[in-house]
Amino acid sequence: MKKFFYAFTFLTFCYVILNANAKINSSINPVSFKLNNGLTVILSPIDNIQAACVLIYHTAGVRDDPLEIKGASYLYQNLMLLGTRHLEPYERFFFVQKNGGTSGVKVNFDNSISYQIIPDHKIDNALWIESERINSLIISNKNINIQKNNTYKRIYRLMNSNIAFKSSTWIKSQIFEATVYHIPLYGNLEFIRSFDNSSIKRIYDNFRNPSKIIMVISGKFDSKKVKKTIKKLFSYSFQKKKTIKRKYISIKPRKKFIYKNQMIENIPQNFSIYGIRAPSKLSYDYLYFNFIKYYLVDQRFSELERIINIKNRLNININYEYTDNIESNALIITMSSVKRINLERAKFLLNKKLQSLMNFRISSSSFKALKSLIEIDFMKSMTKLEKRSIMLAENFHLFGNLNIEETYLKRLKRATSYDILRICRKYLSKNNRVILNVYKK
Amino acid sequence: MYIKNNKFMRNTIILVLFILFSFYLQADQNIINLTSSKGLKIKIIKDPSLNFIHAEILIFYKKKIRNPAVLYLTIENIFNKYVNSSGSEILSNLKKLGNDFEIINRPDFIKIKINFLPDKISLFVNLLESLYTYKSFTLEKFNKSISNYWKYFFENSEWKKKIVFQLAYNKLFSEHLMGNTLITQSLLKQTYFPQLQLFYNNTYKLNNSSLILKGNLNPYVVSELVEEKFKSYKKEKKIYYKETKLQTNKKQRIIILDINRNGLPIIYRFKVIPSLKSKNHIAHLIINNILFGLPTGKIFRNSLYFGIRNLNINSEIINHKDVSVICNTIKLNLRDIEKLVFLKESEKRKLKIMKIGKNEYLNALNYLYGKFKIDSEKIENDVQIEIDKSLYDLKSDYFKIPPIKFNNIIRQVSLNELNQIISNSITFNNRYKNFTSEVIIIVGNSKQILRYFTVLEPEIIKFYIK
Numbered sequence: 001m002k003k004f005f006y007a008f009t010f011l012t013f014c015y016v017i018l019n020a021n022a023k024i025n026s027s028i029n030p031v032s033f034k035l036n037n038g039l040t041v042i043l044s045p046i047d048n049i050q051a052a053c054v055l056i057y058h059t060a061g062v063r064d065d066p067l068e069i070k071g072a073s074y075l076y077q078n079l080m081l082l083g084t085r086h087l088e089p090y091e092r093f094f095f096v097q098k099n100g101g102t103s104g105v106k107v108n109f110d111n112s113i114s115y116q117i118i119p120d121h122k123i124d125n126a127l128w129i130e131s132e133r134i135n136s137l138i139i140s141n142k143n144i145n146i147q148k149n150n151t152y153k154r155i156y157r158l159m160n161s162n163i164a165f166k167s168s169t170w171i172k173s174q175i176f177e178a179t180v181y182h183i184p185l186y187g188n189l190e191f192i193r194s195f196d197n198s199s200i201k202r203i204y205d206n207f208r209n210p211s212k213i214i215m216v217i218s219g220k221f222d223s224k225k226v227k228k229t230i231k232k233l234f235s236y237s238f239q240k241k242k243t244i245k246r247k248y249i250s251i252k253p254r255k256k257f258i259y260k261n262q263m264i265e266n267i268p269q270n271f272s273i274y275g276i277r278a279p280s281k282l283s284y285d286y287l288y289f290n291f292i293k294y295y296l297v298d299q300r301f302s303e304l305e306r307i308i309n310i311k312n313r314l315n316i317n318i319n320y321e322y323t324d325n326i327e328s329n330a331l332i333i334t335m336s337s338v339k340r341i342n343l344e345r346a347k348f349l350l351n352k353k354l355q356s357l358m359n360f361r362i363s364s365s366s367f368k369a370l371k372s373l374i375e376i377d378f379m380k381s382m383t384k385l386e387k388r389s390i391m392l393a394e395n396f397h398l399f400g401n402l403n404i405e406e407t408y409l410k411r412l413k414r415a416t417s418y419d420i421l422r423i424c425r426k427y428l429s430k431n432n433r434v435i436l437n438v439y440k441k
Numbered sequence: 442m443y444i445k446n447n448k449f450m451r452n453t454i455i456l457v458l459f460i461l462f463s464f465y466l467q468a469d470q471n472i473i474n475l476t477s478s479k480g481l482k483i484k485i486i487k488d489p490s491l492n493f494i495h496a497e498i499l500i501f502y503k504k505k506i507r508n509p510a511v512l513y514l515t516i517e518n519i520f521n522k523y524v525n526s527s528g529s530e531i532l533s534n535l536k537k538l539g540n541d542f543e544i545i546n547r548p549d550f551i552k553i554k555i556n557f558l559p560d561k562i563s564l565f566v567n568l569l570e571s572l573y574t575y576k577s578f579t580l581e582k583f584n585k586s587i588s589n590y591w592k593y594f595f596e597n598s599e600w601k602k603k604i605v606f607q608l609a610y611n612k613l614f615s616e617h618l619m620g621n622t623l624i625t626q627s628l629l630k631q632t633y634f635p636q637l638q639l640f641y642n643n644t645y646k647l648n649n650s651s652l653i654l655k656g657n658l659n660p661y662v663v664s665e666l667v668e669e670k671f672k673s674y675k676k677e678k679k680i681y682y683k684e685t686k687l688q689t690n691k692k693q694r695i696i697i698l699d700i701n702r703n704g705l706p707i708i709y710r711f712k713v714i715p716s717l718k719s720k721n722h723i724a725h726l727i728i729n730n731i732l733f734g735l736p737t738g739k740i741f742r743n744s745l746y747f748g749i750r751n752l753n754i755n756s757e758i759i760n761h762k763d764v765s766v767i768c769n770t771i772k773l774n775l776r777d778i779e780k781l782v783f784l785k786e787s788e789k790r791k792l793k794i795m796k797i798g799k800n801e802y803l804n805a806l807n808y809l810y811g812k813f814k815i816d817s818e819k820i821e822n823d824v825q826i827e828i829d830k831s832l833y834d835l836k837s838d839y840f841k842i843p844p845i846k847f848n849n850i851i852r853q854v855s856l857n858e859l860n861q862i863i864s865n866s867i868t869f870n871n872r873y874k875n876f877t878s879e880v881i882i883i884v885g886n887s888k889q890i891l892r893y894f895t896v897l898e899p900e901i902i903k904f905y906i907k
Contacts, residue, residue: 050814094736100812119814300540310526372539376556379493383820
């Protein structure tokens, strides 16, 4: 009896301790496996929520398009929402809406992403819908023509009525000169309508090719059940020539300064756009450049805002854009003002700031605050299912590992203000800048 | 043998009690409620998996201030970086924490959301101290905040939504603290520096605030840090204000907020529904989904028959102590606005005559069930649940408490009860009985909008930007 009593006590203790640990480990380390057809699956369970994300990351994007229809993949951003063998057009979108979730499709240069955030009990349906999109999308000539015309009209209208859009397109083409990102995502506007429909249909194979798919399931789900469903729905055979794994290369900063002035009638404001070629996602420099981006333009920190608008009261609108490419990126800063004199002073201050960043380290207090902010933003992204899934897929695609949190934080903690100084010297030099000034006539 | 048995019994009882106690501790260990000696209510939601701390500070507005500009200008004077161009202790503390913060000004309280890293908890307590012992109000800053009020206002990317909410609450609850929202140029002119200081002294108090922290935190460390920091803070008696009963304006209004800008209009429809505390709250959420849901809602489904194209509807629910407000944001073409208003009215009336069908009821429940589950992804979700629970005095069967169960939601209202609520609240003579106050605000260019109005005569309010 006594023995039984002690055994019972011991077991109870074990149970209590295990139960406590189970509560602490609400997010379990992600695992990956491959299906026989080459499709990669990453499972990242999180127990303390009741939602799940089904994300399909295609390692194919606009850069994979044949030269004569470059930009055709961009049309798939809408074509992907059309009907399949068993689904009506837009039914995928409505399914997610009906269940209180969100969804999206995005085609980039290097990759394409399609995701659904759904309540955990609908995960099987979400997987089935994705399998429909991959296996039986109905792409008719009529639909392709509609998309070609819509894209052409939208871009044409923007190019002719939105001077900011036109200027930004020009800046990007100059920053990425002689790289794969040289032409816009939608391709050459003149040729969109003459893209060959059968060639566009053939691009669907890029999205179907299982060796170019990384599927990420994150959130609450039963791993065993999900694995079984994935195997059932995605083990399709795909006959294609052997796909050669692309080798990505980090593109170096530019070596030639470009400067252009334009005088235009009837524009509400004068503006200047500064384009800076930024590091590749493959390099450590990418993280360090983040410090510069946050330091200069992030709304919560913006040093430019401080020196231009708070200290010198120039009343300048400052906006920025940061691209999301693998081999090379661009930080584009736009400053606009009704008064040209203020804009000129702001440009002077920006140039001075860029020069001082190349000469001196940023202050220790600013560096510490930036480090905290970047770390918080990263942690916040990891709590959002969509962002977490994208980061997992991208990290696996580029580096083949899943311990993203540990790697990123280790790198971030090691960063010093000297690293930032080195990156400033490398990327903020005059030769790596493209400037466009647009003034009122 | 008897003695041995007795000993065994005693040990067993101790063991059972120990197990029960450990289960009790486990059940409650995630949420810890504390109150500091100076009256600050602290709630800590322990989440060891979260690698940063999410904090929310709530400061309540209890007394109706005649001039709402005082409320807004106090915030501007404390937090606006342009007003505080020469620096301030609060802003410098926020910067040290990473500067990831957001201020939400509501008619009933101000909410300050801050994210920071766990090793900066003492810095966060410093921030609390600088917030509750703020002495940097200056006439220069005050004048700056008044003269640049509209400049700062329009710099906010959501200024249209902000002014629409101010206007809607003003129209819905004009006689109450909650309707004390609309700021005009003349009100700004009537604002004086001492009013700000007085308001700050009466409102920004520890015993008038709540602090909710979520993350991997030791509650006792937090408590000790707070006690230590506010050692010399004068403990004040809590002032109880007599709460005035909330009365809503029953008249249905359609307003055009003319911002003199061309482009697609946005329609905001505000509807007052029973509060979270009421059993009918969820019934009204279901009705809203049956009418305005996308893609299953009656309005979306029937919009094509009415010739309405490119309809986009979003719904947002704002909870208050005595009522909740649903805000539907609708984007559509200019020519379809009047049609939409008629479609909404006709669908509402049809609900009464034709009753809600089982499918519609289940679709709406399914949507809510999914939505509450999806919300569990957000870091703020359980913080919001705790705030709701304490602010609105909700019981443990609050339907948003995880794990969300379909039965918990369906139990709130049956199909019969739902149809009963509809027949009680909608009447044919365009008068409404309970909780049916409604305001529709159309934001755009009034000349463009009115061109397509043939029957309705909306009120026009001009809000021009210089």
